[in-house]
Amino acid sequence: MTEPAAFELFAFWRSSATFRVRVGLNLKGLAAHEHIVNLEAGEQRGEAFLKINPLGGIPALLVPGHAPITQSLAILEFIDEFQPSPPLLPADIHGRARVRSIAGMLAADTHPLVTPRVRKYLAGAAAFDDAAWRAWQIQWFSTGMLAVEQRLAAEVQTGLYCHGDTPTLADITLASIVAVMRVFKISVAGTRTIDGIVARCDAHEAFARAAPSRQQGAPA
Ligand SMILES: N[C@@H](CCC(=O)N[C@@H](CS)C(=O)NCC(=O)O)C(=O)O
Incomplete structure (x- = not known):
């Protein structure tokens, strides 16, 4: 691990892209504090969230001192490099x-x-x-x-x-x-x-x- 984990995850219960990140964190034994972005209420299009992801989509992962990471697959690859075991990608x-x-x-x-x-x-x-x-x-x-x-x-x-x-x-x-x-x-x-x-x-x-x-x- 390169730094202590203090992750914050912008999430919603039924979001499939957020599900991906939750599974990745679980597989790695990592945790994130979740902030709910209510998709049914349109909160993803609100001014506050658009500052985190101008495309208005969750998940977004905040790592202290760094720009928000959007795109579930990019987040998963980040998590995979942050905590390499067990690997989420094959060796070859x-x-x-x-x-x-x-x-x-x-x-x-x-x-x-x-x-x-x-x-x-x-x-x-x-x-x-x-x-x-x-x-x-x-x-x-x-x-x-x-x-x-x-x-x-x-x-x-x-x-x-x-x-x-x-x-x-x-x-x-x-x-x-x-x-x-x-x-x-x-x-x-x-x-x-x-x-x-x-x-x-x-x-x-x-x-x-x-x-x-x-x-x-x-x-x-
Ligand atoms: N390609 C993005 C998809 C992000 C995305 O579209 N997330 C959905 C929830 S699963 C969302 O927030 N949609 C909001 C909307 O379409 O208004 C990723 O994998 O993270």
């Missing part, structure tokens, strides 16, 4: 590229399409209602999940987890998407490999403690 460059690639399929290409800001924008369009938003969410969750399933089922590097037999950034991202799908009661059929991996994540203490339902502010 090909493995690291594969794990980052799977994580990106979900964190970069799937999740942004189903965020509150997209809903807010679409809700301004004519003929857009809750049913249309749900159909939109199902479309993009399915597209991302089925593409990841195809890779995981075909590639020999897949083990008990997305890459080998220990959790990596890819599993954290995969579990984060499933966590938010569960919040919205959305499931995608035909993801046998993913289902097995997520069951192992569910049984893992570091993932279980990050479950949205166990966070401050979650509905009873």
